[in-house]
Amino acid sequence: MTSTHLNYETLRDIFRDRRLPLAFVDLDAFDRNADFAASLALSSRKTLRIGSKSLRCLPLMERLLAHPSGVFRGFLTFTLEETDYLSSQGHNDFVVAYPSVQAVDMDILARLTLEGRTISLMVDHPQHLEVLDKTGRDFGVVICACLDIDMSYRPLGSDRLHLGLRRSPIRTPQQALDLARRAQDCSHVRIDAVMGYEGHIAGTNDDLPGEELKSAFLRVLKNASVKELTHRRTAVIHSLQAEGIKLRLVNGGGSGSLVSTLSDPSVTEATIGSGLYAPGLFHHFKEVKYTPSAFFALQVVRIPKEGMLTCAGGGYIASGPTDASKAPYPVLPGGMRYLDLEGAGEVQTPLLMPPDAAQIKLGDPLFFQHAKAGELCERFNELYLIQGGAIVDKVKTYRGAGYCFL
Numbered sequence: 426m427t428s429t430h431l432n433y434e435t436l437r438d439i440f441r442d443r444r445l446p447l448a449f450v451d452l453d454a455f456d457r458n459a460d461f462a463a464s465l466a467l468s469s470r471k472t473l474r475i476g477s478k479s480l481r482c483l484p485l486m487e488r489l490l491a492h493p494s495g496v497f498r499g500f501l502t503f504t505l506e507e508t509d510y511l512s513s514q515g516h517n518d519f520v521v522a523y524p525s526v527q528a529v530d531m532d533i534l535a536r537l538t539l540e541g542r543t544i545s546l547m548v549d550h551p552q553h554l555e556v557l558d559k560t561g562r563d564f565g566v567v568i569c570a571c572l573d574i575d576m577s578y579r580p581l582g583s584d585r586l587h588l589g590l591r592r593s594p595i596r597t598p599q600q601a602l603d604l605a606r607r608a609q610d611c612s613h614v615r616i617d618a619v620m621g622y623e624g625h626i627a628g629t630n631d632d633l634p635g636e637e638l639k640s641a642f643l644r645v646l647k648n649a650s651v652k653e654l655t656h657r658r659t660a661v662i663h664s665l666q667a668e669g670i671k672l673r674l675v676n677g678g679g680s681g682s683l684v685s686t687l688s689d690p691s692v693t694e695a696t697i698g699s700g701l702y703a704p705g706l707f708h709h710f711k712e713v714k715y716t717p718s719a720f721f722a723l724q725v726v727r728i729p730k731e732g733m734l735t736c737a738g739g740g741y742i743a744s745g746p747t748d749a750s751k752a753p754y755p756v757l758p759g760g761m762r763y764l765d766l767e768g769a770g771e772v773q774t775p776l777l778m779p780p781d782a783a784q785i786k787l788g789d790p791l792f793f794q795h796a797k798a799g800e801l802c803e804r805f806n807e808l809y810l811i812q813g814g815a816i817v818d819k820v821k822t823y824r825g826a827g828y829c830f831l
């Protein structure tokens with residue numbers, strides 16, 4: 426079950442008479458997560474880059490930039506169009522975390538660079554460099570690039586057992602140097618940043634309730650991987666620096682790896698996104714604890730039989746390997762369960778209810794969390810913001826602002 430200080434009756438009263446479905450963020454929990462991440466960054470004297478894909482709501486990202494600690498700096502964005510949007514809203518300091526080679530994106534990248542924005546696009550292949558170099562020549566500008574280093578774990582030393590994401594093919598200091606040298610041969614490209622994202626550490630729960638043995642095993646594996654990747658990331662940075670390459674930043678990590686990422690001496694900043702909403706897949710880390718803050722509410726529209734309620738909509742399935750963990754997490758009232766044959770559906774979601782939920786009537790809300798963070802915002806135009814048990818604001822998601830970037 427999701428831990429939230431909110432209870433069913435309070436939430437039902439807060440949203441009484443509002444149109445359902447709706448989504449909301451509990452600012453008390455959001456701020457607590459921001460404070461927690463900020464305290465880790467402050468104690469390591471590093472900064473936090475906002476992982477925009479995991480928030481997808483500009484007012485909430487601006488809330489982070491205004492955090493009194495001052496540690497939230499810059500955006501790790503997910504497309505160039507999105508970066509353009511953030512720039513048009515007066516923001517700066519971008520690392521675009523995923524490569525692109527298409528012409529419309531290159532036009533944006535060149536224009537933002539010409540406008541004086543600080544922006545680096547992810548590269549991990551000679552062809553990426555060629556496209557950036559041509560763009561730079563066409564527009565008469567030097568384009569900045571961020572070198573993506575694969576941080577996954579290969580305990581057998583070969584590709585046969587690859588624990589982690591399939592992002593960059595660049596793993597070793599020599600491979601990083603080879604690509605950096607190719608960039609040096611390009612007159613209009615400059616590598617000014619490095620990212621080594623340990624997604625398998627940042628996104629794998631390792632403190633699962635009722636699964637102590639599995640969790641302990643995962644922690645052993647994660648610890649071994651952190652040791653190896655920290656060593657390798659540091660070696661990559663040293664070899665680039667020895668080549669005379671000046672880096673404005675070395676980015677790593679994500680919500681679930683903040684402690685280990687921030688303690689890597691080669692890293693200058695860590696990314697945080699999901700931990701601020703703490704969706705269903707971000708509840709059970711040993712080293713970091715986040716409080717669920719982003720939820721959605723569905724309307725009860727049917728009572729197929731005693732002990733069962735059916736909501737309108739609700740099939741907001743998350744991306745990734747398609748297993749049961751990608752369905753929304755029923756939160757309040759506690760003890761709700763999906764039907765095996767129906768699950769969370771496109772137009773209706775039936776739920777087996779706990780006995781003490783008998784007083785719930787047609788028209789009442791049931792509360793859920795999305796399994797992942799930013800994807801919730803692709804389903805809703807607005808997020809209600811609640812604080813101290815009351816609605817204090819309503820803000821637009823990217824979707825509500827008229828954008829769908831990926």
Ligand SMILES: Cc1ncc(COP(=O)(O)O)c(C=O)c1O
Pocket residue numbers: 476479501522622627628677678679680681696697698699700798
């Ligand atoms: C490149 C990169 N860095 C960092 C993150 C971590 O973000 P979060 O804090 O949302 O886990 C992600 C998420 O997928 C990512 O793709």
